[in-house]
Amino acid sequence: MTQHRPPRRVVVVGASAAGLAAAETLRREGYDGPLALVGREAHPPYDRPPLSKQVLSGAWEPERTALRPAADLAALDLDLRLDTSATALSTDTRTVTLSDGSALDYDGLVIATGVRPRRLPQCELRGVHVLRDLDDALALRDRLRSGRRLVVVGAGFLGAEVASSARALGADVTLLETAPLPLAHAVGHEVGAHLARVHRAHGVDLRTGVKVDELVADAGRVTGVRLADGALLPADDVLVAIGSEPNTEWLADSGLRVADGVVCDQYSAAAPGVYAAGDVARWQHPLFGTSMRVEHRTNAAEQGMAAARNLFSPERPRPFAPIPYFWSDQHGLKIQAYGHLRGHDEARVVEGSLAEGRFLVAYRSRARLTGVLSVGMPPKELRRWRAAIAAGADGP
Known part of the structure; x- marks a missing residue:
């Protein structure tokens, strides 16, 4: 899938940790041509893991999440397109169409568009939150204080971290999980049972093996969560943390293979001159012998760098074979x-x-x-x- 000459015009779609790592690596490797970095959010690239921890708890203000100072970004000589989304890709004409109606030509492309939260049907109600970006974290933080009732739907890493942060702020937290134990599918029964005990010891009302039937509202604002067994849980706010979906809709007519992410080979290449990195990338891991998509911060940066190196030096590509690393802070x-x-x-x-x-x-x-x-x-x-x-x- 690799091309055989260095790119002359590069577009990176996704002003994320993966996208920024790709842009910085290209410059370090010696690429001095036009380099566009396209980001859906209005914010310059920032770090996401602190959102559910330090930012939500109030320990950090938003500025501290910035991945690079403004001067460092300026030194990259980027065509930085913030508050702009990619809406289409043509691999035939090598063109990325943007939400403002403009288009960017490329002969090297890195796709780093990440993921978006899955939502419940009533997520438009006031007081119902998801947590993916900085604005999401600040909106929820404004609501959390002592005595407030927060129901978290989903006890994965994100839901568990938010439950921990909310309890530290004094909120009353109910944490709902459809499985018998939180995270057991990933970390095993014993660890899942241990984490369940930790949450309960810190005052979280953890309810496992339950399903949400509906969100209850009054005048357009959520007031509770009704479970499938009929139980009604009062809530001032609800966080929906039921997983994520790769941002690949804009690639529908691109000719790229999409299957729970952008499908890549072991070099992170999706097509000649096209690579993917970070949460959106599904690649063949040569060490574990399986196709995987990893939604963790360290992998995003490492794959952004690896994709950029292979894009810049296609004649000597290196397989992307990391030992994935992740961390979580809970209570x-x-x-x-x-x-x-x-x-x-x-x-x-x-x-x-x-x-x-x-x-x-x-x-x-x-x-x-x-x-x-x-x-x-x-x-x-x-x-x-x-x-x-x-x-x-x-x-x-």
Whole structure:
């Protein structure tokens, strides 16, 4: 899928961590031609993980999330198109059409359009929130204070982090999950059960195995959540955190293959001269031997850099084979993981103990070590397992 000469005109769609990493890498590699960076939001590129933690809790103001100072962005000599979306792509004419009616020609393209939150049918009600961008976080933060009733629908990492931040602000939090345990599909039964205990110990009303029937409203503002069993949960605000969908609609007539993301090869290439990076990219991981799409901050930056290098030097492409890393902060606990945890055959505590609340879990698939996760452990205890995962070993 790779092209065989360096690009002369590059467009990066998505002013995200992945998009910015791609733009910066192109300049570092020596690309000095026209470079457009297109972003849907009005804000310059900023960091998203703090939104559900430091920003929501009030510990950070919005300016602190900026990925780069204005001077550093200016030094990249970008054609920066903020508050602008890509609406269509023609790989035949190598043209990206924008929401303002203009078009950008390219011979090198990086797609980094990320994801958007899934929504419930009544998400238009006042008081119903999603959390993907900075404005979402600030709108919810303005509503959270002592005594406020927040219902969080979905106990994945995002929902769990918001529940933690809201409790720290004194809000009454109900956390709803359709599965028997939060996050068990990804981290295993034991870790899921431990996290459930942690939430309840911090005053979160965690309800598992439940389904939302409808959002209840009065005069256009949400007042509660009705469950499938008829129970009514009063709410001043509701956060919907039921997953995300890749932003690929604008690629409908592009000729690119789209299947829960932009489908790429092991080099992050989707077509000649076209690469994808970050949350929107589904690529063939050569180490784990599977197609994957990773929605974590570290992967976004790493894949943005990898895609840019392969775009700039197509004659010597390098496979993108990271050991994925992610972290989460919940009720003062640091949760960190390396590798590919989903689809594991075994999850076993190998250091510490669940009773202590400090432990490390090793995940194996077909006897091969594929991932590790730690809760409350120093980072060095986790990092030494990374090389073992890369080597396909049973342990460090």
